[in-house]
Structure formats: C-alpha cells, structure tokens
Amino acid sequence: ARRGYPEAVLCEGKTMEHLVAIARAVGERGSTNGHQPLGTILFTRASATQAEAVCRELPDAVHDPVARIIAWPGPVPEPSGGTVLVLCAGTADIPVAREALLTAQHLGRPAELVVDVGVAGLHRILARVDQIAAASAIVVVAGMDGALASVVAGLASAPVIGVPTSVGYGAALDGLAPLLSMLNACAPGVAVVNIDNGYGAGHLAAQIAAGG
Amino acid sequence: ARRGYPEAVLCEGKTMEHLVAIARAVGERGSTNGHQPLGTILFTRASATQAEAVCRELPDAVHDPVARIIAWPGPVPEPSGGTVLVLCAGTADIPVAREALLTAQHLGRPAELVVDVGVAGLHRILARVDQIAAASAIVVVAGMDGALASVVAGLASAPVIGVPTSVGYGAALDGLAPLLSMLNACAPGVAVVNIDNGYGAGHLAAQIAAGG
Amino acid sequence: ARRGYPEAVLCEGKTMEHLVAIARAVGERGSTNGHQPLGTILFTRASATQAEAVCRELPDAVHDPVARIIAWPGPVPEPSGGTVLVLCAGTADIPVAREALLTAQHLGRPAELVVDVGVAGLHRILARVDQIAAASAIVVVAGMDGALASVVAGLASAPVIGVPTSVGYGAALDGLAPLLSMLNACAPGVAVVNIDNGYGAGHLAAQIAAGG
Amino acid sequence: ARRGYPEAVLCEGKTMEHLVAIARAVGERGSTNGHQPLGTILFTRASATQAEAVCRELPDAVHDPVARIIAWPGPVPEPSGGTVLVLCAGTADIPVAREALLTAQHLGRPAELVVDVGVAGLHRILARVDQIAAASAIVVVAGMDGALASVVAGLASAPVIGVPTSVGYGAALDGLAPLLSMLNACAPGVAVVNIDNGYGAGHLAAQIAAGG
Amino acid sequence: ARRGYPEAVLCEGKTMEHLVAIARAVGERGSTNGHQPLGTILFTRASATQAEAVCRELPDAVHDPVARIIAWPGPVPEPSGGTVLVLCAGTADIPVAREALLTAQHLGRPAELVVDVGVAGLHRILARVDQIAAASAIVVVAGMDGALASVVAGLASAPVIGVPTSVGYGAALDGLAPLLSMLNACAPGVAVVNIDNGYGAGHLAAQIAAGG
Amino acid sequence: ARRGYPEAVLCEGKTMEHLVAIARAVGERGSTNGHQPLGTILFTRASATQAEAVCRELPDAVHDPVARIIAWPGPVPEPSGGTVLVLCAGTADIPVAREALLTAQHLGRPAELVVDVGVAGLHRILARVDQIAAASAIVVVAGMDGALASVVAGLASAPVIGVPTSVGYGAALDGLAPLLSMLNACAPGVAVVNIDNGYGAGHLAAQIAAGG
Amino acid sequence: ARRGYPEAVLCEGKTMEHLVAIARAVGERGSTNGHQPLGTILFTRASATQAEAVCRELPDAVHDPVARIIAWPGPVPEPSGGTVLVLCAGTADIPVAREALLTAQHLGRPAELVVDVGVAGLHRILARVDQIAAASAIVVVAGMDGALASVVAGLASAPVIGVPTSVGYGAALDGLAPLLSMLNACAPGVAVVNIDNGYGAGHLAAQIAAGG
Amino acid sequence: ARRGYPEAVLCEGKTMEHLVAIARAVGERGSTNGHQPLGTILFTRASATQAEAVCRELPDAVHDPVARIIAWPGPVPEPSGGTVLVLCAGTADIPVAREALLTAQHLGRPAELVVDVGVAGLHRILARVDQIAAASAIVVVAGMDGALASVVAGLASAPVIGVPTSVGYGAALDGLAPLLSMLNACAPGVAVVNIDNGYGAGHLAAQIAAGG
Ligand SMILES: Nc1ncnc2c1ncn2[C@@H]1O[C@H](COP(=O)(O)O)[C@@H](O)[C@H]1O
Ligand SMILES: Nc1ncnc2c1ncn2[C@@H]1O[C@H](COP(=O)(O)O)[C@@H](O)[C@H]1O
Ligand SMILES: Nc1ncnc2c1ncn2[C@@H]1O[C@H](COP(=O)(O)O)[C@@H](O)[C@H]1O
Ligand SMILES: Nc1ncnc2c1ncn2[C@@H]1O[C@H](COP(=O)(O)O)[C@@H](O)[C@H]1O
Ligand SMILES: [Mg+2]
C-alpha cells in the first residue's frame, strides 16, 4: 500500500491474462505481512467478464456491479476522520458516484451518498444545506452542464471535488462540457478530477477528510 | 427593415471605408419613406474609432460605449409587448448584457437588466423569482461555468436565451466552456446564441415577447 | 410537473433497473392528484429494449419508435396557443424532427412537420413561405452544413430554434459542424439547442408559442 | 512560372530582409527570358510595410491594399477562357473576395465580383441566377455560417470553390465554423480551400475556367 | 436530375423504411419521362444490408460493394469530356477512390484509377507524370499525412481535388490530419472535400472535366 | 466574506469604471462591521494600470506585482492550521505559484514556496521529501508536460492540487497540455484547477489545511 | 526493402481481400532474390482474423498476438549495433511496447523490455538507471499523463522516443493527453511518434542504435 | 551541464528580473570549474529586449537574432560525430531551422542547413539525395502541410526529426496541421518535436549523430 492507502488496479484496458496474473499475485501475497494488514486492494472499472475472472482468483472479494469495483479483502474498515459527502446530479451519474462512495469507505471514512439533486430543481440541493455544512469533504458528481459543482461550492465551506461525467450526448462531448464548466466554477474551493473518475475523487476526499 | 425589425450592421471586421460608406447611405436614405418610419438601424460591436466615424456621418445617432452600439435614429420606440428580462452573472458580463438590453428596447420591448446574480451566491438569484415570473422572455448572460442558465431555466416558465461570454481565462476557452455548458442545460427551455452575442439574444427575446 | 410543463425522463445512460424503478413510481403516483391531471410524462431517447421495459410498467403508454419517445398517459392534450412548425432538411433528420413535433404536441401546441426542404433545392423551402409566416415558433432540424436555419430565419418573423443533428460523416464531427454553423447564423432570430435535442427544441417552441 | 502559371510569394511570416531579397531577385531576373514573358509574380497577404518595401524594389508593381496583393509586372493579361464569378456574402468578406478576383485576372481569366449576397436575404442571390449560369467557375466567399456555398451549389452547374473567411466572432472560431459548414455542403459540386485563402481559390478557379 | 447531373441518395443514417420508400419511388418514377432519360440515381455509402434492400426494389441496379455504391439504371453512359484521374496513396484508401471513380464515370467522364502511389516511395508517383499531364481533373485520395495532394499539385497543371480519408489511427484523428494537411497544401491548385467523400470529389471532377 | 473566507474580485475583464466603483465600495464599507473584522478582500489578476487605480481608492492596500494580487487590508492574518506547500516546476511559473502562496497566507495558513523543482532533474524534488511529508496540502504549479503533479502525488500522502500554467508554446496549447496531463495523473490524490488559477489552488489548499 | 530496412504492411483498415492478395504476393516473391535475403516483412496491427488469413498464405510466418505483429520469414536476425531499451509505464501499455520491441529486433538490434515503471512509484525507474545508461536508444511507452518520457529524458544521455498510448479514459482523449505531454517534455532529447505507434518507435530506435 | 550536454534557458515567459538573475548567476559561476569547461549555456527564444539584457550581463556572449539564440561562451566547439542535416521547406521557416542548426553545432556536431526545398517543386529535394544519404541525422522543418517530412523519410536511411512550424494561417492552426501531418508520416523513421522547437530537434539530432 503506497503512502499508507489501499492500492488500486485499473482493469479497463488490461488483457484478461495480465489481469488474472495480477489478481493471482495479490491472492498469493495475502492480506497481511504476518503482523499487520496490508490494506485493501481495489479493482476499478471492471467489466462483468473481468469481475468474474478476478473473483475466481479471489473468491472472498466483494464486487459492486454498479460501481464496477471489486474489493479484496471485502469488508470496509472501521470509519474514522470526517465525513465524505457524495452529491449526485442525476440518476445516470449513480455508477460514478457510487465508485467515489465505496472508495472513500475503503479508505476508512464515513461516507454518504445523496442522489438526484441537480440544479434544475434548486429546492433539492437547498434541502441539504445541513448535510453540506457537516461534511469534511464533498464530492459533486454531474454530467451535462456540471452546474452543481458551482452551486454546492457557493453553499459549502468544505473543499469540493468535482467529478464530471460522460452522461449526456452531442455537445456534452463525452464529459468535456461538464469538465470545462467545473474548471471554471465561479465559486472558489472547487478542484476537478478526470471525467467519470469516481475512484480518484473518493480517494482525494478521503485524504482531505482524514483529519476530521 | 427586414421582416418588420430594425436592421443591424456588424461593425467589427469592416474596413473604415466600407463602414463610412454604409453609414452615409443610411443617412441619405433617411429614416422614413415619406409616409412611414423605416425603423432604427443598429451599428453593433463598434470600436471607439468606428463609433466616432459613424457618428460623424449620422450626428443625431446615439452611441452607448459600454454596449458598443450606435442607434439611428436614436430614441427607442414606445415599448409594447411583454417584458424582456436580462440577467447577468458578473460585472464583467455587463457590456454584453447591455447590448441585449438596448437591442430589445430598440425592437420595442420593455426591458430590464439585473446584474451580479451569479450562482456562487444563490440568494441573489432567489431574490428575483417574482421578476423572473413576470417576464415574457429571459436573457441569461454568463461566462466561465455558464451555470446561471440552468438555474434560471429551473425557476422560470418563460423561454430562456443563454448568452455565453468570453469572460474568464484558461479553460474558459474564450467562451467555449459556458457555450457548451448552456447547450447542455439540465433544465429544458434554454436555447443559446453565439458567444458574446448580446445583439442576437436581445433580438430573439424581443421576437418572443412581441405577443406579450 | 415543474413550472406547469410535463416532466421528461432521459432514458439514455440509465441502467435498466433505475429506469424501471422510475417508470413504476410514475405509475404508482398516477396521472392525477385526485382533482387535477398531473400532466404527461415523456420518456425520451429510449432504446427498443428500454421502451419495452417502460411499457411493461405503464401498459397504456404510447411509444413512437422513430422519435424514440414514450408518453404516459398517451393522448396529446387539446391544442392551444400558436402553431409550432418543424422544418426538416433531410430524411435522415426525421427522428429528431419527430421528437420535436411530439414534444410540442404533448405540451399542448398545434404542430406541423415538413420534411426534405434542405437548401440544396431552394424551391422546396420557398414553397413554404406562407406556412412559415403563419407559425408562432419554428424549429429547424438539419445536419451537415446546417444552412437551413439561416435561410429560414431570413424568411420568418417568428423565432427560430435550430437543432443541429449528427447526420453526416467526417468533418460533420457528429453534429459539431451544423451546431457551429447555426450559432453563426447570418440572420438574427436564431437560437440553438444541443445536437439531436429535438425534445429541448419542441419544449422551447411550445413555450414560445404558448401565447399564440 | 511553375506549370505555366504565375508564381506567388506569401509575404506573411517572412522577415523583412528575406522578403526584400526575394523582391530584388525578381527584379534582377526581369520579366522576360529575352524571348518570352516569364509571367506575373504575385506577392500575397502583404502588410502595408511589406508592400512598401516590395514596391521600393519593384517600382512599377501594382499594389491593391484591400486585397493585400502586389503584382509585377502590374497589368493583367488579356483575358481568355471562361468567366470566373466571385460571390461574396458580406462587406467584411470583400478583402478575401478581391484577392480571389485579382488572382483569377492575373492568371488570364475574365472575372466578376458580386458582393453582399448573403443568404439572410435570399432575393439577393436569386437575382443573380443568370450570372451564375453563365460562369465557368464560381468562388463563394463567406464567413460565419458559410451557408452561401450550399445555396449557390444548388443553383449552379459550374464547379463551386468555397472560401471560408475569418469574419465573425466567438463560435465562428476564426473561420473554422464556415470551413466545416462548407466541407459538409448539402449540395454536391463544392470543394473548399483554406480559411481566407482568396489566392488559392482564384488560382483554382482560373485553372478550371481555362478551357472556357 | 438537378442541374443536369444524376441525383444521389446518401444511405448512411437513413432508417431502412425510409430508404426502401425512396428506392421504390425511384423505381415507380422510371428512368425516362417518356421522351428523355432522367439520368442515373446513385445510392452512396450503402451498408451490405441497405444495398440488398435497395436491389430488391430495383433488381436491375448495379452494386459495387467496395465503393458501397448502387447505380440505377446500372450501365455507365458513353464517356465524353476530359479524363478524370483518381490517384490513391494506399491500399486502404481504395474504397473511397473507387467511389470517386464510379461517380465520375456515371456522370459521363472517362476515368482512371491508379493505386499505391503514396509519397513514401516517390518513384511511384514520378512514374505517372505523363498520365498526370493528360488529365483534365485529378482526384487525390490519401489518409494519414495527406502529403500526396501537395506533391501531385506541384506536378500537375490540371485542378486537384483532395479527398482526405479516415485511414490511420491515433493522431490521424479519423481523417482530420490529412484534411488539415490538404487545406494547407503548399502548392496552389488544390481544393478539398469532406473526409472519405469520394462521391463529392468524383462529382466535382466530372464537372471540371466536362469541357474536355 | 462568504462562508467565512475572504472575498476576491477578479480584475481581468472588468472595465476600469466598474473596478474603481467596486474598490470604492469596499473602502466605504470598511474592514470591520464595528465589532468584528470583515476579512481581507483580494483583487486578483490585476494589470499594472488596474492595480494603480485600486490602490488609489484603497491607499493602505498591499500590491504584489509578480502575483498580480492586491490585498486590503494588507497584512496577512496570524497563521493557523496545517502548512500549505507550493511547489513550482520552472522560473516562468513563479507568478502563478506566488498567487497561490499569497492566497493561502491571506486565508490564514502557514505557507511555503519552493521553485525550480521540475522533473527534468529529479534530484531537485527528491531533496524535498521531508518538506512534502510535513505539508497538509500541496499545490503543484507546472506548465508544458505538467509531469510534476504525478511525481509529487507519488511521494506525498497529503492531497495535491495541480495548477497547470500557460507557460510553454506550440503544443502546450496555452496550458491545455499540462491541464490534460494533470487530469490523467497516474498517481491518485490529485485534483486540478483552471489554467493559471493560483488563486483557486491557494484557496482550496487553505481550506484543506484548515484543520491542521 | 526500402532503404535497407524491412517493409511493413499496416493491416488495420485493409479489406480482407486486399490483405490476402498482399500476403500471397509476398509469398510468391519469396524471401530472397536468389542471392541475397530480401529482408523480413512485418504485418502490423493485425486483428485475430486478419492474422489467421495472413498465416494461411504464409504458413511459416510468426505471429505475436499481444503485439499484433506477424513476421515473415519469422526468425529475428542476429543482433548488431547498440541496445534498444523499451520502457513501459503500465501493464496496459504492454501491447504497444511489445510492438516496439519486436520491430527493433526484426530490424537487427538487441532489445530489452522493462514494464511497470510508471512515475507514480519513482523507485521503479530509479532502479533502472544503469540499464538506461547502457542503452543506445530508448523507447518510452506511456498513456494517461505521459510523464515517464520527461523523467527518463532527464536521466538518459541517449535519445528518447516517446510513444503515447490510448490507455486511459475521459480527458486522456484516446491518447491526445500523453501525446501533448510528451511533445512538451521539459527535458530535451525527446521526440514523439503517433499514438500507439510501437512500430514507428521501434523502427526509429533501431535506426538510431544502428551505429552502436 | 546535465547528462554531458549544454544547458538551455528558455527566455520566453520569464520576467526580465528572473532572466537577468539567471544570466548573472551564469556569469558568476564562470565557464570552467577550474579544470574543465562547464559547457556552453544557450538562451533560447529570446526577444530583442531579453537578448540585450542577457548580453549586458554576459558581454562576450554571441547572439543570433534570426534564431533568437544567445550562446555563452560564444564559440562553437570543434565538431565531432556524424553530420546533422537541417532541411527547411520555405523561407519563413528559416528562424526555426537556424535554431536547430546552431543548437546542433553548439552540441558539437558538424551541421548544414538547406533552405527552400518544399515539396511543391520536387526537383529541389531530389537534388539533395546525396547530402541526405551522407547525413547521420536529419531535421526537417516545415509548416502548412508538413509534407516534406514524409518525403524525406522515404529518401533517407538516417533518422528524421520533424519540426512543425507555426508558419501559415487559417487551418494551419498555428502549427497543429503540420504537427498532425508529421505524426502520421506514411514513411517510418520519423519522430516529431513541439511546434517551432528548433532547439529540441537540434539537441536530439546531435545526440543521434554523436556516434558518427
Ligand atoms: N453583433 C452582431 N452579432 C451577430 N450578428 C450581427 C451582429 N450585428 C449584426 N448582425 C447581423 O449581421 C448581418 C449584418 O452583416 P453585414 O451585412 O456584414 O453588416 C445582419 O444580418 C445582422 O443581423
Ligand atoms: N483569479 C481568479 N481566478 C478564478 N476565480 C476568481 C479569481 N479571482 C476571483 N475569483 C472568483 O470570481 C468571483 C468574483 O467575480 P466578480 O464578482 O466578477 O468579481 C468570486 O467568486 C471569486 O471567488
Ligand atoms: N503500425 C503502423 N503504424 C504506422 N505506420 C505503419 C504501420 N505499419 C506499417 N506502417 C507504414 O505504413 C506503410 C504501409 O502502408 P500500406 O502500403 O498501406 O501497407 C508503410 O510505409 C509502413 O511503413
Ligand atoms: N526553446 C526551447 N524549447 C523547449 N524547451 C526548451 C527550450 N529552451 C530550453 N528548454 C528546456 O527548458 C528547460 C529550461 O527551463 P527553465 O529552467 O525554465 O529555463 C530546460 O530543461 C531546457 O532543456
Ligand atoms: Mg431527474
């Protein structure tokens, strides 16, 4: 585990042979070095076929097919530090949001997910101001106009991590539109990760919230 | 006046000689055909030097240096139809917003301008819900994240015309970021004009509000 | 129904489970609140498989496979307000044009669709000047060069909503070419929605034509 | 003169020293090889300062400051072959249109320029159908939506060369919008040259019209 | 037949129903108006399935599966006018080159195809200088660097139509690289059509070569 | 002061009149509400002329011409919380790095700046591992390849905020190259702000380090 | 064999018929001209189906399915010249890295492949400094941030050829992000080939290392 | 001197103060460490004003205003290794070509510059085949279509470094067109550096030619 955090294996783009070899090596190394736990390994962006192959090597791994994450060993650690709040604009953004949520939990933070709070109906996000005020780090997951990041940053004093998603079509340009929008958030306190990168956002939010 | 609306001359990109020739021809034609007024001519996106040259040919023209518009004959017509509301996210968007405002007024609509209602402080736009409800057409002028268009469309039942501006830097990409953001507005009822095209937005808003 | 208009659910990008859950909730809520109708729900950009699943939950819904729209309850309301005219450059643009048409009708407007009036044969659009003059709002659907929007705006006094389509190949760039072309329409009175966004155009046209 | 046509020197981007050296060499070589004329040299896209320096070396050269072309020796040859027709959408496109016109004339063709026939007012181009029918090659110069190329190609049986211009702002993207639009012309018989490349279009049109 | 040339139907992007309806209408109209032939109809960019459906409606049509063209009535007319020469950089460019060839032939020109003359081995194109000198119009089909267009234009006095292709990968950007390269050809006398647009190039070349 | 942090005024893009009016209003409001300090106001991205005008209205403001920041009231608050470490790849990145440094200090954090630690000479950044380990939040400022962000994230357990800069030329694309590079950082724990946005990075780092 | 090096056939994009014809011609020509070997032919970027077809024509060819290369005649020549070192950031980059390795070997160089030395864990590349110092030419294969190229160039005195890969997602833009990053490498001594072009990099590295 | 080669300071983008401080430090360090020369320092992309300031600190430095390079100490070392050949398409590319030439010479190679050998007149480059055959490394400098790189790579067995330049206008996109073209060179043996990066190309060519 580099720098004290769980390792992650990006499944997408790997051949089946390479992926299986990695999973096997993980299993052979075991989850402790004898004395101490070595930390969870996350397999991210796993297709159904890839997930099946990984779980064949690591039968006690836990697979979340919506988030496309496999964790080994499966159980999340006892939460510590401040709360990570994941806010999600629309239903189609849920897979990415859930990837952020599970990552933050596997890194040891208490974490909550709130869905369907896009800015087209402002009352939905305004109903969450207390939850926003209580969070130590906030992940905002949104596609299309990406406007939720700016609105939340205007309401929060905690750092906001924006995750643009590839949800949408046409001029959404596979997520470039919300990426650019979030990079230009008119409220300060927002930084952005790659399109659909729920893993990266969850990791960073967990680091930020580590101190509580 | 094509289709019953004032004509406009886009000054930007024209040589001084061509522009002066156009202004002279306008003056020689006069503002009526003997019986009826021919309607206002708008000179748009005029530099200071261009404005001076146009006003030398048309001395009774009215020049607004912030909006970079020259109108001849100068006075706006008696307003009729529904109200055009121009909402402007930040101070730097004022020139474009004012171009929309003046265009709508010269096309005969009652029109109002509200500035500094960007989404970083939601209370500012929420304080305007009555004004939004009363408008027949709304123009939203915003740069950077362009998020104001989505938020207003969620609050309004009138049509919203988004005008992305070139305000911002870096990944604002000279207005491409808010252009893409507004094209992907997560609330329906938004259409978009060219970056910084206050003239086009004011014209369209006036057409929409014509019936009241 | 937000702001007095029917709600819409964008099917594309949603998992089957989430979509079915939404359809079920719609059915359970019913189409009236006891006293008043709650308005139509539109499911847009539905694949064949998605449409089948939605219709299983809402058996009396009406599915238009060309427009990829499902409406529940199915029948369009009695038309009121001005006419929405949908003009379509080529045969391949029909699905998007039909999406605009049906949306405008479900929002309560009388609406007409004219196909195959691209500018390569000007006589086709020139034969429609009376129909253009009679419309309260015009939707222009075109891919490739997007030139029809400029030509129609030069002929019409009603507002024009341009819908660029992803029809074409190569430098059409999946609809970016007509999007840019329409944003730069040399006639005023044009605003643009996202590529292939017939729903958004139909919605906005219905709002514009509401007053007649 | 390569392949029987005049040579051209692109002034833009050259240092003053290199440009003067080229002009001097041209003058020293002379305009005939004793028996036959060597053909005209065109200096294109010359700034005012560059033009002055070239004319100092070649005092009998003819400079057109609008087209930014210098020709040496100055007089155009006796015209032969078919007519080149240059059509120009707006006043701001005139410099590029004139560059095409002069190039075609220096390559020996009879050539005509018609300005301000943009598609926003279709009657203007429809008034030119006889002139269009009589031409052997047509150059269409237009910025913004570039729609004139498609419309003209629909009316003409002669080949159409489109020249997108950098006229416009915002989403015109310095001429990329009309470039893409013209590449996607919905009428066949259009090919396109570089943005603002009046020289290239005039050259190609003269080649096409050579046979009459 | 518009403007005296065969009509073409772009199959790509059309639904099967719309395409079959068009083919049926073509068949019902017949190939003459009683006295005169109405000219060939070309169906372009037809998938295998689409081609089969069209040929079921028009059984005597001729289908070229490499060029993806179906012609009805099938036989090419007696050639007249000058020769169209199609030059093709690599083997993978053949389908587009053949589309240009067949189009030019169906428009009535004698036409020739030369393949595998890319600039990586200059002797291949240098062996063709006589053929190049004899042509009235030249179509250059190339992907990747698109360099063949510049090289051929430097050798030819006839007009050159460049057709960039989507052959290549990575920074070829689906044909944008050769498109940009050809638009910037350092030899004059080149104009460009859309990526993979063999039809458009063949059409334009046939128009150019019409006079011989 | 929104959400407990100093306000900032983005000078770039504002007219001189609007900027002076804002500065005057700030001065008239004063720096306390009688009982409590209202917090510092930062004027960012101020040109020399703008800075002069602001300081004329607010004579006791402090201007840093390299960072282009003006602070009023000038003195930085007593530092509290964890340390913000600003790492800067090259000399040309110093202005943006300094903007981050001063912003963090004005938000109340102890902050340090280390320059010229680009990855071309790895020993430079490897000499800083202790300083990296001691920081609560790290800002990495780099142009061109933006590689420093990935390298630092691999060495640090604190969150890393990447600031791509517009330093470089050609394919640096005014900062898009390092922006994309940092968004794709191969080490987790990196989020990115807009190109050249030292202010945004300093603000976010100060929020992250608030808890120590 | 052009210029003394093996020929290559790019399989991708070729029809099966054309590819089989090429393979057959290669087989019929044979591998010597009677006296001397004609050199190896490489078939690159071959799909599984294409590889099968080529091997049917050339049964003694050697196919590497990971690198997607088929070599005929199969055996690599006796190595001569300096060593080519291929460094590969991640597991998903292995196919491209292997394509470079095999190409260099078939061109006659001793070549080595080192995988999983991305900059997120600097110790991995720092453990290779001796191998880097011993190489005559270095190929760096990396996707996402492409940072490995800059880091290696800072450590090496041999030339570095960067191969950006399409590994990654979202803002990796199918390899454009590492392409731009490598073009902007902050250490000199790096040049770049097309995205995923292991063949080109291996070829160039073999040319560089030819002299030892 | 890192890795045995001269250091370079990129002047562009540095403040005058920072640049002067660097020049002063260079002068104070001296050109030897007592026993051995420390190697030349190159100041690249220096404006006229910057060059003057650097030369004031280092009076015996040598400034080449065309290449925008300042070398200190000035004299080039005795040449060793193979020849670097710099080929330049057009006159406007000379500054970049000269930057490559001088860099290679300061790194100790014999180097030659050949100008005006663009592919529009193939005889010019064909006249250089012997010089091409004699070179150990070739730098090709070209803007617009960048076609010279492919043509030269087809003629040479030495490695080719392509330098795209920002020469051209419109769709040349400030050098992106030749950059993409060169990345897609249809002949192997080409790698590319940043737009206008003569320094990088000269450095790499000198490394390649080091062995002779
Ligand atoms: N600021 C503007 N932005 C966009 N289009 C404009 C603007 N001002 C005028 N136009 C339009 O541009 C056309 C005038 O072009 P021109 O004939 O070149 O003056 C008219 O059709 C106007 O409607
Ligand atoms: N240098 C900067 N970069 C990005 N945003 C800034 C900068 N300076 C101020 N801001 C933000 O821009 C907004 C101020 O905009 P305005 O009201 O136009 O002055 C505030 O919300 C600031 O947080
Ligand atoms: N994988 C590859 N990537 C880039 N170029 C290649 C590749 N394989 C072969 N080539 C080049 O492409 C040309 C072959 O094109 P073709 O004649 O169509 O097979 C040759 O000049 C090869 O050098
Ligand atoms: N003209 C240039 N183009 C690209 N990189 C350069 C140039 N001149 C110097 N460099 C590199 O930029 C770095 C110098 O950056 P700096 O420390 O900011 O002067 C060194 O690693 C040089 O190798
Ligand atoms: Mg919703």
Ligand SMILES: [Mg+2]
């Ligand atoms: Mg404000």
Ligand SMILES: [Mg+2]
């Ligand atoms: Mg049609």
Ligand SMILES: [Mg+2]
């Ligand atoms: Mg006009």
Ligand SMILES: [Mg+2]
């Ligand atoms: Mg070949």
Ligand SMILES: [Mg+2]
């Ligand atoms: Mg340095």
Ligand SMILES: [Mg+2]
């Ligand atoms: Mg790894």
Ligand SMILES: [Mg+2]
């Ligand atoms: Mg020349």
